[in-house]
Amino acid sequence: MKPQINQRVTIRPAKPEDEDKIVEIQYNAIKIIAAKDYSHKQLNALLKSKSIPRKSPETVFIAEINGQPVGFASLLSPPNIISAVFVDPNFIRRNIGTLLIHRLEKEAIKNKVPILWVYSSLTGYSFYRANGYQTIRKAYLPLYSTYIPCIQMKKRLLTITSNEIRKELYQFIAATAIAIAIVYFLIKV
Numbered sequence: 001m002k003p004q005i006n007q008r009v010t011i012r013p014a015k016p017e018d019e020d021k022i023v024e025i026q027y028n029a030i031k032i033i034a035a036k037d038y039s040h041k042q043l044n045a046l047l048k049s050k051s052i053p054r055k056s057p058e059t060v061f062i063a064e065i066n067g068q069p070v071g072f073a074s075l076l077s078p079p080n081i082i083s084a085v086f087v088d089p090n091f092i093r094r095n096i097g098t099l100l101i102h103r104l105e106k107e108a109i110k111n112k113v114p115i116l117w118v119y120s121s122l123t124g125y126s127f128y129r130a131n132g133y134q135t136i137r138k139a140y141l142p143l144y145s146t147y148i149p150c151i152q153m154k155k156r157l158l159t160i161t162s163n164e165i166r167k168e169l170y171q172f173i174a175a176t177a178i179a180i181a182i183v184y185f186l187i188k189v
């Protein structure tokens, strides 16, 4: 059954009891939404990896409608990578993915992360583009003896101030001067 478009979506941090629902959403999203973009072998590897609970130490947010999880997204920070955005196939194109990604970006900005990175699935590419992510390059992630094509993308969240540029320049000059001094000292001794 399709949900009403005006049903209110709320975003909240994930709890341990969400684990089964997270696995169900990621498995169904790959099986139904992403299937068209991958070969049989690649799809099987993806489904295998999404049929078990997520293990990385991620910050996870859940999207809910009427208390029911309909999507989730996660952030690995460091190294400041979006590690997942998955929406229940019954609820796609309702802005839920965008709300989730905005929540991740807010979290990253709170932690002063200047750039967010993502290895987007081929399926997620247009979604990330629509949310302001720039294409870096095509990449291949190894998964159960197969390679999964994806696209490395990034979004700058914080602009660099001239003070930060100056600070980095001073640090670079100081590091170079120390290196020269050490080499000079070693030659002399």
Ligand SMILES: CC(C)(COP(=O)(O)OP(=O)(O)OC[C@H]1O[C@@H](n2cnc3c(N)ncnc32)[C@H](O)[C@@H]1OP(=O)(O)O)[C@@H](O)C(=O)NCCC(=O)NCCS
Residues within 6 Å of the ligand: 029, 030, 033, 034, 084, 085, 086, 087, 088, 091, 092, 093, 094, 095, 096, 097, 098, 099, 119, 120, 121, 122, 123, 124, 126, 127, 128, 130, 131
């Ligand atoms: C990618 C995904 C998270 C998008 O979630 P969503 O809730 O449908 O996304 P939104 O409704 O917020 O989409 C925002 C915009 O992104 C773009 N977009 C989203 N899905 C798209 C698609 N399948 N094709 C083309 N553009 C798409 C559109 O511009 C869309 O705006 P519009 O609906 O007004 O045209 C969802 O399709 C999904 O779970 N896919 C399978 C899992 C996956 O590949 N996730 C990415 C992992 S890196």
